[in-house]
Amino acid sequence: MDLLSMRESYQRERVMLCFNGPISRSLIEEIGKALRNYLDTQQTAPAAAMDVFAAYIEMTQNIRHYARRQGYNDEQAAATVVVSQDDQGRYQVSAGNLVETPDGERLVTTIEGLEALDKAELKAAYKRQLRQPRDEASPSGAGLGLLDIARKSSQPMRASLQPLSAQQSFFSLTATI
Amino acid sequence: MPAMTMIPDLDIPGSQSTPIIRSDWAAGRLTMQGDSYPENSYDLFDQVIAWVQRFLSDEQRPLALELSLVYLNTSSVKAMMDIFDLLEEAHERGRPVAVTWHYDPRNERIAELAEEFKEDCSYPFAITPAKVNA
Numbered sequence: 668m669d670l671l672s673m674r675e676s677y678q679r680e681r682v683m684l685c686f687n688g689p690i691s692r693s694l695i696e697e698i699g700k701a702l703r704n705y706l707d708t709q710q711t712a713p714a715a716a717m718d719v720f721a722a723y724i725e726m727t728q729n730i731r732h733y734a735r736r737q738g739y740n741d742e743q744a745a746a747t748v749v750v751s752q753d754d755q756g757r758y759q760v761s762a763g764n765l766v767e768t769p770d771g772e773r774l775v776t777t778i779e780g781l782e783a784l785d786k787a788e789l790k791a792a793y794k795r796q797l798r799q800p801r802d803e804a805s806p807s808g809a810g811l812g813l814l815d816i817a818r819k820s821s822q823p824m825r826a827s828l829q830p831l832s833a834q835q836s837f838f839s840l841t842a843t844i
Numbered sequence: 845m846p847a848m849t850m851i852p853d854l855d856i857p858g859s860q861s862t863p864i865i866r867s868d869w870a871a872g873r874l875t876m877q878g879d880s881y882p883e884n885s886y887d888l889f890d891q892v893i894a895w896v897q898r899f900l901s902d903e904q905r906p907l908a909l910e911l912s913l914v915y916l917n918t919s920s921v922k923a924m925m926d927i928f929d930l931l932e933e934a935h936e937r938g939r940p941v942a943v944t945w946h947y948d949p950r951n952e953r954i955a956e957l958a959e960e961f962k963e964d965c966s967y968p969f970a971i972t973p974a975k976v977n978a
Binding site for chain 1: 860861883915917918919921922925948949950951952953960
């Protein structure tokens with residue numbers, strides 16, 4: 668295992684925190700706590716720290732909900748989570764997971780559709796989604812969380828899909844706070 | 845005359861991802877404080893919603909919510925909206941209800957969150973900065 672090259676790549680990409688593997692509810696909380704502590708030591712403004720934390724929570728909980736609905740095993744339910752800073756010092760929260768390709772395509776379309784919305788339109792869409800009956804989630808089930816992340820982002824979210832097999836792909840999402 | 849049945853008050857200790865929740869039937873008060881980001885918020889909030897429904901239907905007295913909530917995930921936001929909607933319905937029937945949301949003035953996100961809830965409520969909804977000792 669070439670730890671040095673991993674370390675150098677993390678430093679180059681300004682990675683503050685990363686995780687790869689099956690993600691449990693308690694692990695989400697523990698990593699979240701570490702993230703908050705780190706942001707606190709960096710003297711991050713409380714509002715910005717909360718936005719980063721919120722993006723992290725919504726992404727990882729979306730992954731957990733999706734894996735549960737799909738009945739994925741631990742290995743299939745693995746998440747890749749990275750919190751970093753871009754070259755302008757803005758926080759970036761990224762998360763990736765295995766998805767059924769048609770679900771991933773729908774997600775990418777949804778996220779690209781949010782790009783055209785300004786803050787007021789995102790707020791209106793968020794409030795509309797909030798009023799949907801609780802058992803009638805959007806097909807992806809991720810609508811409200813994605814809208815919340817979009818509202819907290821300073822740049823449009825970036826999503827991509829990379830094929831893993833005939834039916835499944837790796838979905839990646841990055842939000843810049 | 846219907847038999848009196850007591851609904852037990854809530855006394856839910858907080859955890860890293862769930863708020864402290866206490867109800868006081870006699871005083872007509874419900875308090876919640878801390879972060880709320882459980883994966884399935886209704887596992888926690890269903891009992892709170894049930895308590896509020898019961899208080900509003902069994903009693904004629906005012907109900908006050910005292911909130912010091914900090915971060916809410918979207919699942920918790922949805923559950924809180926359901927609670928605020930129950931208060932709105934009661935208010936429209938002429939029932940005195942009120943919310944006071946205390947926030948740390950160092951974090952404007954909390955007041956913004958409270959403001960968005962308030963937009964949909966026509967009853968008294970105070971958003972007040974808490975005293976900061978630091």
